[in-house]
Amino acid sequence: MNERYEPQSIEGKWQARWDEAGIFRAGKRPGAPKKYVLEMLPYPSGKMHMGHVRNYLIGDVYARYFLMRGYDVLHPMGWDAFGLPAENAAIKDGVHPALRTAENIVSFKQEMKSLGYSYDWEREVNTSKPEYYRWNQWFFIKMLERGLVYRRFSKVNWCTGCHTVIANEQVKDGVCERCSSPVVDREMPEWAFRITRYSQDLLDALDTLKEWPDRITSMQRNWIGRSDGAEADFRVQGHEAALRVFTTRIDTIYGCTYVVLAPDHKLVAQVTTPERRADVDAFVKRMAAQSKTERTGEDTEKEGIFTGAHAVNPFTGQQVPIWIANFVLSDYGTGAVMSVPAHDERDFAFARKYALPVKVVIQPATGDKLPAGDALEAAYTEYGVLVDSGEYTGMPSEAARTAMAAKLEKDGQGRATVTYRQKDWGFSRQRYWGTPIPIVYCEKCDPERHGIPVPLEQLPVKLPDIDVQEVLTGKGEPPLAKVASWVNTTCPKCGGPARREAETMDTFVDSCWYFARYLSPHYDAAPFDPKEAQRFLPVDIYVGGPEHAVMHLLYFRFWTRVMKLLDLSPVDEPVKRLITQGIVNGPDGRKMSKRWGNVVAPASIIQEYGADTARAYVMFAGPPERDFDWSDDQVEGVFRFLKRVWVLASTHHASVAGATHDGPFEGKALEIRRAAHKCLKRVGEAIERLSFNTAIAGIMEGLNALSATGTPETPAEKAAMAEAVRLLAVVLTPFAPHIADEIAEAYGSKELTVAQPWPDFDPALVVDDVIPYAVQVNGKLRAEIRVAADAGEADVRAAAEADERVQSALAGKTLRKFVFVPKRLVNFVVG
RNA sequence: GCCGGUGUAGCCCAAUGGGUAGAGGUGCCAGGUCGAGAACCUGGAGGAUGCGGGUUCGACUCCCGCCACCGGCACCA
Numbered sequence: 001m002n003e004r005y006e007p008q009s010i011e012g013k014w015q016a017r018w019d020e021a022g023i024f025r026a027g028k029r030p031g032a033p034k035k036y037v038l039e040m041l042p043y044p045s046g047k048m049h050m051g052h053v054r055n056y057l058i059g060d061v062y063a064r065y066f067l068m069r070g071y072d073v074l075h076p077m078g079w080d081a082f083g084l085p086a087e088n089a090a091i092k093d094g095v096h097p098a099l100r101t102a103e104n105i106v107s108f109k110q111e112m113k114s115l116g117y118s119y120d121w122e123r124e125v126n127t128s129k130p131e132y133y134r135w136n137q138w139f140f141i142k143m144l145e146r147g148l149v150y151r152r153f154s155k156v157n158w159c160t161g162c163h164t165v166i167a168n169e170q171v172k173d174g175v176c177e178r179c180s181s182p183v184v185d186r187e188m189p190e191w192a193f194r195i196t197r198y199s200q201d202l203l204d205a206l207d208t209l210k211e212w213p214d215r216i217t218s219m220q221r222n223w224i225g226r227s228d229g230a231e232a233d234f235r236v237q238g239h240e241a242a243l244r245v246f247t248t249r250i251d252t253i254y255g256c257t258y259v260v261l262a263p264d265h266k267l268v269a270q271v272t273t274p275e276r277r278a279d280v281d282a283f284v285k286r287m288a289a290q291s292k293t294e295r296t297g298e299d300t301e302k303e304g305i306f307t308g309a310h311a312v313n314p315f316t317g318q319q320v321p322i323w324i325a326n327f328v329l330s331d332y333g334t335g336a337v338m339s340v341p342a343h344d345e346r347d348f349a350f351a352r353k354y355a356l357p358v359k360v361v362i363q364p365a366t367g368d369k370l371p372a373g374d375a376l377e378a379a380y381t382e383y384g385v386l387v388d389s390g391e392y393t394g395m396p397s398e399a400a401r402t403a404m405a406a407k408l409e410k411d412g413q414g415r416a417t418v419t420y421r422q423k424d425w426g427f428s429r430q431r432y433w434g435t436p437i438p439i440v441y442c443e444k445c446d447p448e449r450h451g452i453p454v455p456l457e458q459l460p461v462k463l464p465d466i467d468v469q470e471v472l473t474g475k476g477e478p479p480l481a482k483v484a485s486w487v488n489t490t491c492p493k494c495g496g497p498a499r500r501e502a503e504t505m506d507t508f509v510d511s512c513w514y515f516a517r518y519l520s521p522h523y524d525a526a527p528f529d530p531k532e533a534q535r536f537l538p539v540d541i542y543v544g545g546p547e548h549a550v551m552h553l554l555y556f557r558f559w560t561r562v563m564k565l566l567d568l569s570p571v572d573e574p575v576k577r578l579i580t581q582g583i584v585n586g587p588d589g590r591k592m593s594k595r596w597g598n599v600v601a602p603a604s605i606i607q608e609y610g611a612d613t614a615r616a617y618v619m620f621a622g623p624p625e626r627d628f629d630w631s632d633d634q635v636e637g638v639f640r641f642l643k644r645v646w647v648l649a650s651t652h653h654a655s656v657a658g659a660t661h662d663g664p665f666e667g668k669a670l671e672i673r674r675a676a677h678k679c680l681k682r683v684g685e686a687i688e689r690l691s692f693n694t695a696i697a698g699i700m701e702g703l704n705a706l707s708a709t710g711t712p713e714t715p716a717e718k719a720a721m722a723e724a725v726r727l728l729a730v731v732l733t734p735f736a737p738h739i740a741d742e743i744a745e746a747y748g749s750k751e752l753t754v755a756q757p758w759p760d761f762d763p764a765l766v767v768d769d770v771i772p773y774a775v776q777v778n779g780k781l782r783a784e785i786r787v788a789a790d791a792g793e794a795d796v797r798a799a800a801e802a803d804e805r806v807q808s809a810l811a812g813k814t815l816r817k818f819v820f821v822p823k824r825l826v827n828f829v830v831g
Numbered sequence: 832g833c834c835g836g837u838g839u840a841g842c843c844c845a846a847u848g849g850g851u852a853g854a855g856g857u858g859c860c861a862g863g864u865c866g867a868g869a870a871c872c873u874g875g876a877g878g879a880u881g882c883g884g885g886u887u888c889g890a891c892u893c894c895c896g897c898c899a900c901c902g903g904c905a906c907c908a
Binding site for chain 1: 835846847850855858871901902903906
């Protein structure tokens with residue numbers, strides 16, 4: 001072996017050998033248990049960043065380990081190739097998105113290969129290819145048939161920067177999550193997935209996802225936003241119409257002193273009295289001019305206006321005024337609320353502002369009573385006992401909620417009900433670089449423009465090739481509408497002239513089911529082969545960024561349900577175990593960014609230290625889920641570690657590599673074997689619980705112990721050292737596979753390390769003959785004694801009592817209790 | 832405000848069913864090697880485990896109440 005560790009001269013060689021051997025191809029061990037290891041597929045930008053490196057490494061280490069453990073490992077990779085960046089770049093410089101995407105994939109993939117990832121590249125998927133997106137269209141039509149897709153005319157989130165509609169999930173604080181441009185409301189038709197049909201199921205099943213991080217399930221719970229309450233009808237005085245409110249506190253209805261409608265509620269125009277009409281119209285108009293964020297933003301003042309109309313409380317028969325106000329949302333609940341200022345903070349503030357009455361109907365179950373409404377200083381929003389509430393007076397809130405909802409239902413004036421914050425997923429996008437929605441509009445067959453689905457056998461509806469300069473202008477109507485030769489077609493029903501839907505699908509559709517496409521990437525009878533789904537689903541471990549908690553990770557749970565509904569897949573949930581990796585910050589603790597000049601490029605680390613150091617460092621820096629700051633010193637430390645591994649292997653190479661020994665191992669030879677097997681045990685166990693940083697610490701510990709044993713002299717020592725070096729190569733394989741293969745080969749291995757079984761450690765070698773015991777007196781450490789490992793309680797106690805430090809601590813005291821913890825400590829409790 | 836996470840040596844991080852606070856790395860100090868340097872080797876120091884209570888023979892670990900930081904949700908009726 002070369003004396004010097006030169007990663008650059010060995011890494012490329014091994015990457016090529018892995019490729020040639022096809023060692024990472026899945027499906028070659030049909031009898032073995034399977035592991036599906038998956039990382040979120042990337043949008044192919046030109047260059048990888050450290051976040052990518054870490055993301056893929058977590059999966060890679062796991063995949064390599066289980067490959068060595070004998071599993072049939074499926075570890076694929078692909079490209080989330082549709083999307084805005086390529087299209088926006090095209091608007092700027094005229095390069096066709098398809099061309100740019102293809103180039104980016106080449107360089108991105110090259111970078112991935114230079115890190116030695118264990119992908120089965122034969123299953124590579126590219127979502128922008130017709131072979132892939134035709135199945136998006138297929139799903140669309142199947143879902144349309146089942147009412148899971150529909151067209152609606154509604155208020156949508158329009159991103160002023162991306163010039164397209166975006167989903168609720170993509171709006172953050174009123175701006176576009178992607179480009180930070182303001183998001184405004186627009187009334188327009190759009191296509192939507194009826195994800196809310198599954199809201200309850202998506203919520204309930206979170207409890208079965210025991211191996212998902214709490215933060216992610218909790219975010220999904222928040223996002224779905226289930227709220228239990230009741231609907232109640234308030235008759236409008238002088239009208240036929242009833243006004244339906246939603247409340248979670250029906251127990252406070254006797255304290256309702258007014259009701260409030262959203263400004264765009266259907267009844268506003270109808271109920272407003274002639275004398276209030278002008279004012280109300282002006283208010284409504286002003287509200288309509290504002291965006292939802294402006295109108296309901298955090299520091300927007302609550303304001304409202306009286307309509308002149310009155311509603312009748314279904315419980316009391318009392319008339320209360322009907323107001324409209326900016327803070328009531330038409331798309332949540334029923335778009336109307338009953339206001340109980342005594343028991344709701346917002347209603348309280350509003351009532352004070354407009355001098356509306358406050359009536360106390362709940363008293364705390366214990367403690368001081370609330371004063372009368374006029375004297376109340378703040379709303380009391382806790383549960384309590386009902387007062388001034390007719391026949392419900394004296395009931396606790398919880399019981400009253402049930403009783404009152406039942407009464408409403410009996411009288412046909414309402415019922416207990418549940419609302420969700422989650423909305424249906426609007427997925428129409430006014431962009432070019434996405435999946436065409438397979439719909440045509442025919443004036444003759446479909447005058448109301450519901451849309452006629454393209455017959456399945458005509459799929460895919462391919463994206464037309466375009467003149468980039470002409471079509472991708474970044475303004476106006478959807479780009480595809482400008483492509484006359486494409487948009488003008490014939491009606492599948494009557495054969496007459498028709499127009500294609502010019503909008504494309506949200507790219508989150510692509511990532512909803514790609515994990516299933518990997519199972520049979522060239523299958524052409526369905527999106528994927530259901531037989532393969534039986535074999536490989538669900539994904540055993542899925543690694544990606546937590547930023548996808550309520551978008552991708554919710555959408556693809558939804559889609560998994562659809563795939564089951566369509567008899568394609570047997571699973572209820574796509575992923576058993578989810579890992580959301582932490583952020584790799586710059587050395588200064590700030591997010592890596594050109595702006596701060598603190599970006600560490602993977603390529604430059606590979607160039608300087610090699611891929612193995614880059615890999616081992618990123619895994620060593622901390623637990624996968626935690627953020628960490630890049631540290632050049634720590635990188636150096638890991639590099640130093642690999643150099644020491646190399647030095648150990650190369651200095652002993654000539655004398656020990658071929659050594660064998662049949663006899664017993666004693667003394668130093670035994671010590672060497674013990675160090676190696678303890679290391680093997682520790683590393684394996686750490687990997688199983690995804691504690692990669694401690695796994696590497698375990699290898700370092702093993703190396704330190706082996707280095708400390710000095711030069712092997714006897715045949716036994718030499719053979720022990722040869723075994724130890726081979727085991728070192730084994731445990732290094734998941735983290736630093738190149739150096740591992742190089743060393744293994746030098747030590748006589750005929751096979752690639754990753755193709756070798758991960759050996760079981762020898763249990764006899766991982767236990768010590770003599771064990772240190774801590775001796776405590778009243779919980780305080782008084783002595784440490786060394787006792788044979790098989791010593792029982794009496795032996796250990798005798799040994800402890802024989803120690804003079806213990807004797808002096810016990811002198812003159814009465815023993816009250818003796819605690820014995822095997823292999824750990826003893827404690828004399830004295831009084 | 833509500834939900835979740837994190838808090839251990841100067842720094843990054845371990846401690847697997849309560850059982851001697853330390854595995855590993857980095858930085859610092861000392862010694863060795865070397866051409867006083869760099870690299871390398873050996874050794875060492877360094878701590879009320881965020882704060883306050885409780886349970887226990889014994890608490891980083893379990894319970895209660897706080898604090899700080901990070902993330903999510905939030906006029907959602």
